[in-house]
Amino acid sequence: MASDFLSLIERWLTDLNIPLEYLKLTRTLLLIIVIGLLAFLSDFLAKKIFLNTIKQIVAKTKNEWDDALLNKKVFNRLAHLAPTLVIYYSSIFLLKDSYPLLSTFTTNIIEIIIIIIITFVVINILDSLNEVLENLPLWRNRPVKGYFQLIKIFTYFIAGLLIISIGLDQSIGKLVTGLGAMAAILLLVFKDTILGFVASIQLSANKMVKKGDWISMPSHNADGTVLDITLNTVKVQNWDKTISTIPTYALISNSFQNWIGMEESGGRRIKRSVNIDMQSIKFCTQELATQLTESNLLTIRDEQIENKTTNVSLLREYIENYLADHPLIHNDMTFLVRQLQPTEIGMPIEVYVFSTDQRWAEYEKIQAEIIEHIIAVVPLFELRIFQNPTGHDFKSLANNG
Numbered sequence: 001m002a003s004d005f006l007s008l009i010e011r012w013l014t015d016l017n018i019p020l021e022y023l024k025l026t027r028t029l030l031l032i033i034v035i036g037l038l039a040f041l042s043d044f045l046a047k048k049i050f051l052n053t054i055k056q057i058v059a060k061t062k063n064e065w066d067d068a069l070l071n072k073k074v075f076n077r078l079a080h081l082a083p084t085l086v087i088y089y090s091s092i093f094l095l096k097d098s099y100p101l102l103s104t105f106t107t108n109i110i111e112i113i114i115i116i117i118i119t120f121v122v123i124n125i126l127d128s129l130n131e132v133l134e135n136l137p138l139w140r141n142r143p144v145k146g147y148f149q150l151i152k153i154f155t156y157f158i159a160g161l162l163i164i165s166i167g168l169d170q171s172i173g174k175l176v177t178g179l180g181a182m183a184a185i186l187l188l189v190f191k192d193t194i195l196g197f198v199a200s201i202q203l204s205a206n207k208m209v210k211k212g213d214w215i216s217m218p219s220h221n222a223d224g225t226v227l228d229i230t231l232n233t234v235k236v237q238n239w240d241k242t243i244s245t246i247p248t249y250a251l252i253s254n255s256f257q258n259w260i261g262m263e264e265s266g267g268r269r270i271k272r273s274v275n276i277d278m279q280s281i282k283f284c285t286q287e288l289a290t291q292l293t294e295s296n297l298l299t300i301r302d303e304q305i306e307n308k309t310t311n312v313s314l315l316r317e318y319i320e321n322y323l324a325d326h327p328l329i330h331n332d333m334t335f336l337v338r339q340l341q342p343t344e345i346g347m348p349i350e351v352y353v354f355s356t357d358q359r360w361a362e363y364e365k366i367q368a369e370i371i372e373h374i375i376a377v378v379p380l381f382e383l384r385i386f387q388n389p390t391g392h393d394f395k396s397l398a399n400n401g
Helices: 004-017 020-060 065-069 074-079 081-095 100-134 146-168 172-178 183-189 189-207 260-265 286-294 302-306 311-324 360-381 389-401
Strands: 215-216 220-229 233-238 245-246 267-277 335-338 347-355
Touching: 020 074, 020 267, 065 074, 074 100, 074 220, 081 100, 081 220, 146 189, 146 220, 172 302, 183 233, 189 233, 189 245, 215 302, 245 311, 286 389, 311 335, 311 347, 311 360
Parallel strands: none
Antiparallel strands: 215 220, 220 233, 233 245, 267 347, 335 347
């Protein structure tokens, strides 16, 4: 059939008085023009009819996956196959008998182009699927992006093998056999990818971290929100707006702190202490009891004075009452006002409670107000805050001397 068509073209060119020595060249150019026109026509039809029809169908559906496919230009990539396939089959039909070398060269080039187009179609489909899964509640908290990246690498690898096979005119089997000798080199090259893949599985299976979590990892100078989890890296935006990248496998091999438990609990821990000068600690006297009662700080019972309750014990009791009445402190979470081991810088009185407001600025404000209040109220219990002497202290001492 192809030979009949070519003979028809030759007769037509002969009727046009084309010189015999230019007949073959003219026929070749004419065939190339015909193939080009067919490719252009198929490309026009694919974009005008196929793509427009797809867009209309997607606009009418309520599914998210078809919107993702359209946004990732999957259908645009598929439309490129139309002119490519036209050129491929036209080259075989029109050139194989008369120009076998040209036909083989053309078809090889087109096969490589088809492989590249299909590869990008697969990659775009994977991107679309990743986008859809990340918006589903079941998959939103799982680092699925790493899995898709691994599939992408495998896709690129297969596409590369096919292209090399076509270029070298060798079978895939021979190429794979040859790659066996390069296994050690490939393992070395893809070491981070393999480690990242294993780490991604562990992170996902154990629900250790997900996008949006606040993590702290001092070994990698990371303290902030997880922006992205990929096969090789985890991107963290620190609180100073800088970006830290952490190898994914480092989250498995090294320790890090995930604050999601705090965020889900509804409270944020306040753990602060003030150091009391131990020389100011004494038993509660009647004068101190009267002073505290008249100041509406505490109601001192007679048995407390008789049992030689100390002023620091009264201070702890007051702090407990103050925090219990505080509107921004959780009463149903850990609630402690405790004494720590005395040291050379005094006896620490520690507040260990949880605020109801987790926002950073508000949290800092709450704990600052609590500590400032405690520092201000300490002298009313005839206690002193311990601090090392300052230049002002030495200056006052010199003036008094």
